[in-house]
Amino acid sequence: MDFPMILQVLDATIRFATPLLLACLAGLFSERAGIFDIGLEGKMLAAALMAAAVAAVSGSAWIGLLAGIGASLALSAVHGVASITFRGNQLISGVAINFLAAGLTVLIAQSWFAEGGRTPSLQGAARFNPITLPGAEALRGVPVLGPIYYDVISGHAILVYVAALLVPLSWWVLFRTRFGLRLRAVGENPASVDTAGISVVRLRFAAVAICGVLCGIAGAYLATGLQAGFVKDMTAGRGYIALAALIFAKWRPWYALYACLLFGFLQALELRPDMIESVIRIKVQGQLLSALPYILTVVILAGFVGKAIPPRAGGEPYVKER
Amino acid sequence: MDKMPKWADVVLIPLISLLLAAILSALVIWAIGESPSKALWIMIDGALGSKYAWGYTLYYATNFIFTGLAVSVAFHARMFNIGGEGQAMLGGLGVALVCLYIPWPHWTLALLGATVGAALFGAAWSFVPAVLQAKRGSHIVITTIMFNFIAAALLNYLLVNQLKRPGSMEPATAKFPDPTHLPSFYDMLAPLGISFSRGAPANVSFLVALAACLFVWLLIWRTRLGYEIRAFGQSESAAKYAGISPTKIIVVSMTISGALAGMMALNNVMGEAERLVLNAVEGAGFIGIAVALMGRSHPVGVLLAAILFGALYQGGAILSQDTNIPVQLILVIQALVILFTGALDNMVRMPLERLFLALRRKPAAPAHTKPAE
8 A cells, every 4th residue: 555545545535524524514503403303315315416407507516506505405494394393203304304305306307307317417617626725736746745735635626625614613603602502502401592582493493404504515515526417316325424423423513524534534445445455454344344334323322432412402392381 | 181082183184194295296296297197097006906916015015014013113112213124134134044044844834934033133133222222322213223224234245245146246145945935815815716916926924914913903002011112102201100111111112123124024035035135125114114104103004004105116116117207206205194194293283183172162161072983
């Protein structure tokens, strides 16, 4: 194994970690406000379709992104109405949203493009193309750090950097603003927030909406950044891995970044079984690598390695006392 | 005490929810440029129009009865077992091992052995999340989701590396030996002088599914354990106060749930494919959620809902053959059923409750006369 190969894997790690990170932050806002969301997968999928479809028609990845966010927000609204307004079971609502997206995306794609449930291949401005960060070319010659900056950090789609910036932003919003304090409070003890004269319903809807926007960006990145178009079931369980990462991160933004990088790294390794073998001299099965995020999450959740404690009011509909 | 008569809760609300789901599905079909009435007709004809169609409908229904019962038993203990998919995969592994490695003299014995294998493997896969929930407080939903993915990876590994037929590229086991062949409806009905479609996959495991319905009914409503499960589901603190151990109820109800989900493999692996292939479950574990919600977690309701979903699956398959509507329409309908009967239950329930209260108030001014049921 050599240096360029490591760079290659790290580069792939960042690309795979991005959709996970966006979805994970989406889940973070929702769950911190006390709304469980296992519909991350479905929202990403819906966003991926709309982003790719609108980008294909309009020729602009940015308009596609807006459409993707719109689709994801629509499903968020369903989730909000079901779990906040009608105080339904949030988990069941999430399951329904995942199936709705899995079915509707194929139906819509088939009806619009008639290409077997996929969108046309995107080219040029219809995709988020790699951008070169300032100074990357100039610093390329610097030993070790130059190639790392040029090959790993630079040369991704803009949404990758957006996702990275969203980590400190999420931290700041959640832990340094009044809105964030209230949002977290509503996930721990909604009655106290209500007593303070703040609307629990409005706060939770705000959290669900933020979740929708972030899932929208995640889906758009999948279809117009990572890949060049929508194919059915293209999220391939990423929403669930993001959920796993969220638990792994103990519902904290910075930990979410590390967890998603770890899971992204595992996904990148899965594509390079030869590399693991050359390092540890044991053949590791690809299936083990793909199952590892889930196994790790079960172990973490069981509290064998550090305890993950979810927001206390998570999953509970808030009933105002009369 | 009750805001509504029982029949409204058991029959009226599911029917209204189903109607709402049907209306939205029709809108979806209309929106993609097809005729909803024509689609409905093709689906009904494709699912119920011939013996062959019934053979497929009941085959799918058998799967959904098992997974629906699995989700129902867990629901009674207020556990949400979303891991039916993984448990059914493991059940398939159990069936495959039993059928491949034990020389069975006759299918009746093989069926018994396979039932034990399927139930044990399925139960084992729900036992771990159950213990983690009961002892460590890990959320059962998250753990069972994770176990679905771990099961998929495990089966992928076993089929690709260990159980694959030597010399074959396909990740599937060898065909099970002939004595393990389960009689299909055709075989079963021929001696009675009834000719059933030969090609349809419905088989004797449908009867096992019916027996499982009876078993679940007896368990939940006629045994002490069932009483404890329901008590725990209604109020954990009250159950604790009555001396019921939460750990026991969580572990036992989830283990039974996993065993039922695993037994689905009797139908799809042993009865139909007669070998274990990748992704044999095909989402039936998740459909169990819709079936349990619609069937109100009652075996009779589950049976009816499973047949409805069986018809939906068969009808949807025919629909995608005959028209341009993709087979994923089934997923949309399934999602809408889950949404309306599960998450949006209150949307239907609240106005109905108000309606019934208003109706009751008018005539029954002097005494609390119970409305006719």
